[in-house]
Amino acid sequence: MRKPFLAGNWKMNKTVDEAVELAKELVENVGDVKDRDILICPTSLCLTEVAKIVKGTSVKLGAQNMSFEDSGAFTGEVSADMLLAAGCDYVIIGHSERREYYHEDNEAVNKKAKKALEKGINAIVCVGEKLEEREAGKAESVVEDHLKGAFSGISGEDAVKITIAYEPVWAIGTGKTATPEDADNMHAFIRKTLADIYDEAAAEKMRIQYGGSVKDSNVDELMARENIDGALVGGASLKADSFARIVKFK
Numbered sequence: 001m002r003k004p005f006l007a008g009n010w011k012m013n014k015t016v017d018e019a020v021e022l023a024k025e026l027v028e029n030v031g032d033v034k035d036r037d038i039l040i041c042p043t044s045l046c047l048t049e050v051a052k053i054v055k056g057t058s059v060k061l062g063a064q065n066m067s068f069e070d071s072g073a074f075t076g077e078v079s080a081d082m083l084l085a086a087g088c089d090y091v092i093i094g095h096s097e098r099r100e101y102y103h104e105d106n107e108a109v110n111k112k113a114k115k116a117l118e119k120g121i122n123a124i125v126c127v128g129e130k131l132e133e134r135e136a137g138k139a140e141s142v143v144e145d146h147l148k149g150a151f152s153g154i155s156g157e158d159a160v161k162i163t164i165a166y167e168p169v170w171a172i173g174t175g176k177t178a179t180p181e182d183a184d185n186m187h188a189f190i191r192k193t194l195a196d197i198y199d200e201a202a203a204e205k206m207r208i209q210y211g212g213s214v215k216d217s218n219v220d221e222l223m224a225r226e227n228i229d230g231a232l233v234g235g236a237s238l239k240a241d242s243f244a245r246i247v248k249f250k
């Protein structure tokens with residue numbers, strides 16, 4: 001059985017003080033949870049302070065991005081070692097906003113995934129098609145390309161440590177959610193692709209989150225689907241009560 005995994009991607013929101021406040025409220029709202037994994041991903045600037053709040057609680061800490069380099073002259077970048085030292089257990093890699101606005105390609109995503117594995121920080125690798133790709137009937141081929149690119153040269157033993165987030169770009173921040181059925185079909189396709197790259201056993205172990213306008217009002221029906229193992233939540237993770245309700249999906 002795959003343990004449900006609910007993650008909040010705070011994107012470029014919240015000052016340090018606001019992030020600390022939200023983390024405190026969330027920890028209180030969520031309480032002691034053992035049967036599901038809970039993660040919040042504030043901006044890099046907030047990690048150290050938020051780490052102090054979530055330490056020893058059911059809420060884990062993650063970053064939104066990471067360099068594939070170890071250290072040196074890479075202005076504006078943050079390394080895996082820095083994230084680990086700040087208290088991060090996880091890092092999001094290849095989010096569509098990074099792909100779209102910062103030109104991250106499959107090769108960069110692959111290098112970051114390998115760096116995360118080398119350093120022992122858990123990676124959430126994002127995949128997903130744009131609206132025009134879906135309308136052109138290319139949704140599956142785009143997702144397959146993202147998966148093959150991200151996992152290139154990664155062994156099955158390592159691959160199972162990675163979480164995948166399927167985030168159709170047209171559903172992010174738009175209020176348009178893929179129907180639970182459409183999302184589940186794509187998740188099944190992702191699992192089949194992983195089984196082709198590795199094997200059935202590896203594919204069965206891997207967790208696949210859905211992301212794109214997940215809210216407290218639609219999380220239950222999404223999480224009821226066989227292949228949906230969790231959610232990567234943007235907007236609705238910025239309020240403690242709505243994210244706590246998402247975490248407590250029924």
Ligand code: 13P
Nearest residue numbers: 009172173212213234235
């Ligand atoms: P929204 O939940 O705001 O649509 O964002 C989804 C997302 O991109 C999470 O990484």
